Amino acid sequence: MVCKVQVYEKPVLNDPVLIEGLPGIGFVANIAALHLIQELEAKLFAEIQSSSFQDLAMSTGNGGTYFPTNQLYYHKGTGGERDLIILYGNTQALTTVGQYELCGKILDISQQLGCRYVLTIGGLKKEEKIDKPELYCTASDKETLQEALDLGAKVMKGHIFGVAGLLVGLCKLRKMKGLCLLAETAGLYPDVVATQEVLKALSKLLNLQTDMKSLSSAAEETGKILQSFGVVSTSSIEKKDREADFRWFI
């Protein structure tokens, strides 16, 4: 199957931006995406299962069953907001090949809806104490980079692993624009403060009217999901073993 996609609805969108929100360092993207979905009342329109996800189901004890999945939500902007496609999920793919397949599928779907701009989010691990998280960025082209620099982000130097890096890397051959925004984080998750910095920049970029008040509730929800899956220490998720079953899973 590689990727199995279930499309529930084909929304008509105007030049939408794809916002990536899968689990990663500090769960910055994951919280941000959940917050946006809840704040904007974004609507689920497609769901993806990949044979490169974990082969298991999880039961949380209250009757709910979770399984590895990626979801796509849409938001039709009002009052000058950009239309959005929001990628949310509880896992990334477990293998390199799987990551490429997954990202390719996500970009296929997004392009069919007219998307030409991909915005990925993440945390940038910092060992030292962080007073106020700095933002870092990298982009597919200089114009897009400049937009992020204008928001106060610094130029990122180094590797961006996983979907956040790959989606931007895959943009070029598809003639799409890509921007990756990373906020410094100590890796304690869910990192609300880092997420807030990213969301501020995101809101300016996309002219979104989002309230940050409920951000902590999104982080709390992410935390609850983590807890119900037994993911409570940072070390387990940050370990380098990239083939581990639970690398990206929350």
Place this chain on the structure above:
Amino acid sequence: MVCKVQVYEKPVLNDPVLIEGLPGIGFVANIAALHLIQELEAKLFAEIQSSSFQDLAMSTGNGGTYFPTNQLYYHKGTGGERDLIILYGNTQALTTVGQYELCGKILDISQQLGCRYVLTIGGLKKEEKIDKPELYCTASDKETLQEALDLGAKVMKGHIFGVAGLLVGLCKLRKMKGLCLLAETAGLYPDVVATQEVLKALSKLLNLQTDMKSLSSAAEETGKILQSFGVVSTSSIEKKDREADFRWFI
């Protein structure tokens, strides 16, 4: 090839339930499926080989040759029994990707026969002494969960690895219902007692008229197959090395 399917017959079934019976913890599902096939005289209608099975053949010394395979049997219910599709086999797939491919293929075939309900079975490893094995369950939705709770099963909390978990997890995107029933087991296999608990619940759920008398003969047969393949200690099958060649093979 990924999965090669040989369909021997296309049975006409009325709202059949797919019952999963592949090797796993305590061989609960495997014994249960073999027992049902023998008791109900279920008929083999399809066979699956996957490139994610082991690349070997086995000879048992009496002239029979075994190879890694999954089989699908059907039973047309009489006297109020539900029609059944029974998945039986001597292995699960060796890799995550293979498990997804295999489960996808099994669900494809089942859906083509009108199946909308998947029931997976397994053992739940318990370190302490078990007087009477408790049943645990998880389901794709609350109604299905309630059916299992009504039979005395408790809500499962944790991960369900392998085909038993994956089939239920894959149900949602296919708009099928899924239920996973696990019985506590010490992992000594073939565990007839744990299997009996699962079969009792199964019979009530599906209105099956099965006699438990010959259950121990199904367990004995499973045991003989195990022995002929040199699988005699529990440690080898329960080890965590999920990539091991013989993980699921009996």
Place this chain on the structure above:
Amino acid sequence: MVCKVQVYEKPVLNDPVLIEGLPGIGFVANIAALHLIQELEAKLFAEIQSSSFQDLAMSTGNGGTYFPTNQLYYHKGTGGERDLIILYGNTQALTTVGQYELCGKILDISQQLGCRYVLTIGGLKKEEKIDKPELYCTASDKETLQEALDLGAKVMKGHIFGVAGLLVGLCKLRKMKGLCLLAETAGLYPDVVATQEVLKALSKLLNLQTDMKSLSSAAEETGKILQSFGVVSTSSIEKKDREADFRWFI
């Protein structure tokens, strides 16, 4: 690509038998196949490269370049001989999935030429001193097994890894007959004595008129290939690390 097949000729054959001759324990199959090809002047008609072979080329110092490949030869029998398809090569696939793909492709080609009978060959490792190598066999069905038993072979008990086992295992779903013939070997290769026992049985089974005189020259040639690739000790080839680059390569 998975498997890339180059077909040089489509021979018209009468109920041909596929004889497997890839590298394995004692190189029994490999020597036997080379001997048959040379003795019968069998003709190369197809060549297979698989993405599961090693990603390298080898140069032997005399200007020849070798690369991982599998070849198919045919022999049109005369004087009561069976028509043959002979599988020869310098490697098996490196992964389980690759082995399935390779065997599937080989059986596809063979079936298109009317083949309904697969005969695989191999060595059976024996620790004790071997005076005269015994033959062992396993088969897809009792009739085929009986044919081998009538030649003095004993019933094999245990696992048959690799293409020799897999081809026989894959026969059933294709409604083909399969027979695996193994000769005891100390694993010192090229094992001419073990090969001779297999060839004797093979010749009787298929009514072949082959002279054993030049068998040692086939073994010698196999030995030279081994030497030119630096494979000189038995330990390297017999080690259990099944993912090793040179597992099956000579």
Place this chain on the structure above:
Amino acid sequence: MVCKVQVYEKPVLNDPVLIEGLPGIGFVANIAALHLIQELEAKLFAEIQSSSFQDLAMSTGNGGTYFPTNQLYYHKGTGGERDLIILYGNTQALTTVGQYELCGKILDISQQLGCRYVLTIGGLKKEEKIDKPELYCTASDKETLQEALDLGAKVMKGHIFGVAGLLVGLCKLRKMKGLCLLAETAGLYPDVVATQEVLKALSKLLNLQTDMKSLSSAAEETGKILQSFGVVSTSSIEKKDREADFRWFI
């Protein structure tokens, strides 16, 4: 996706030679290809991304974003020069299967442009001090080999791993000619001296009018790319762990 190819232009070429220039030992091929592209002002006409490349993006701190990619350039020869297709890139595939897929795709594209001759380049690691790097060669056939021998190259003995070996190995089934030219190198990279020896031979073979003056600038550029990615010691790139994420990446 396996391989995603973006073709920017379909050049009309006359019997072009494919020159391989991906990262490898001593970065000989990589520097040589970059030099040829710059010297001959070769034009980018196609780009390949593979799901077997690394799943990441890299940012160099000056705003540029790199991602794993392979590029194809063409050069229409003048004054007796052969037309060229030059393969350049910052990575090889991470897995054996990926290498086959990548090479297959590259040969597909090249054959569509009329290419019948593949020339791969590399470094041959030598432990002893090298005064003047010797050239070694291996070829798909004796005529092609003789061409290289006439240039003073010696016959290579041993394994040629990676794309340099595989492309030549894959030539045969496609009825193409293949030649691999290796220069001795201590593995200190970028090895300008080794590259120069290869380029001299290449220029004679293909009648190219290239100036070696700017060769060190190509090496310097390769060095800068290496540095910006933190690849500064030789040990990291020469280690044998062939599954390492950064095996071929610069």
